[in-house]
Amino acid sequence: MRLLALYLGLLLFILGGCVNQSFPQNVADVSSPQQPVMIDSCRTLDQQGATYTLNGDIKQSINSEDSLRCLTIEADDITLDCQNYSIIGDNYDHSDYLGLSWGVATAISEKFDSDYRFDNITVKNCNLDNFSIGIRLRANNSLVTNNKLDTEITGVDAYGSNNNISNNVISSNNQPAIEFGGTKNTVKGNSLTGNQTGIGVFGTEQIVQDNTIENNGVGIRLSSTNSTIENNKIKNNENTGVNISNDINTKQRGDNKIIGNEIESNGQWGIYIEYSPGNIISDNKISGHSLSGIYVVKKSQENIFTGNEIVSNGSGITIGGLKYPEDVSNDITLADNKLCDNKREDYESDTPDFNCEEKKLCKQYVEY
Secondary structure, X not given: OHHHHHHHHHHHHHHHHHHHHHXXXXXXXXXXXXXXXXXXXXXXXXXXXXXXXEOOOEEOOOOOHHHOEEEEEOOOOOEEEOOOOEEEOXXXXXXXXXXXXXXXXXXXXXXXXXXXXXXXXXEEOOEEEOOOEEEEEEEEOOEEEOOEEEOOOEEEEEEEEOOEEEOOEEEOOOOEEEEEEEEOXXXXXXXXXXXOEEEEEEEEOOEEEOOEEEOOOEEEEEEEEOOEEEOOEEEOOOOEEEEEEOOOOOOOOOOOEEEOOEEEOOOOEEEEEEOOOOOEEEOOEEEOOOOEEEEEEOOOOOOEEEOOEEEOOOEEEEEOOOOOHHHOOOOOEEEOOEEEXXXXXXXXXXXXXXXXXXXXXXXXXXXX
């Protein structure tokens, strides 16, 4: 009996030791973080949940249609961290015989562009040069941040929802530096210079905030609804600071908010509005435009202008129908704006039945 008890005790001790030795090892295997995947050439990124990092510059070599995209994302929850290395394109444009070249792109869906099929993608710390399009994103809940793009057509082309495009430096594109659409996306803190357009905004409920947009053709093109353009520096663009225009065929309302921006010396117009009713333009500083600080035409009813400082433009605020009755813009509200030192008039309109008590050139600030 005593031998049996000793045998059972020894057996339990051995089994207990085995369990104690193996259990922590199994826990470590389950909880250990996935190691970054190092990449040194163009390829497909298809491991869900993986972080891919560069250990040096990558040079694209285009020899077929399949090689137009250097890095192609084909799974959710992927992070690409270039660690400030460069992805260098083979050429800007192979459209004559192959197509456009892309630096980083989500895989092309077989469905329409509105099928945003990827989720939680991050592209950060990348330098992209010599591509037609730097980053093409069709995804939701994704982040494009701290990248530098010197591309030919568009720096970042992103459609989806709840995406964040922030703190990028983008230059030298012959279309928008950033073009984005979908819903509830944020473009914030980017520096955009030398592009045909700084930012092209489409979709609904977008936020464009705290960007520096200088020396482009147009600062911001807004074809959106219920979006907010706030606290941006929009300066020295060749044609217009902010161009707001909705689709004339769909009779889409604007209902956007343009708030607290510095809009200075942008060629012809500070803010140009056509076919876009219902916007609120408030607390902006608008100066140094050859034609008008604010120009409103073509069925842009129910726009509200309040608290803006509009000085040293060709004209301060122009409300006009371009002499065509069907283009009349009326039901405009002006309140507490400060207009002064505009060369022709502080306020001018060829719209009939528009109420404005003061239509004189200012000697001091004139309140409208």
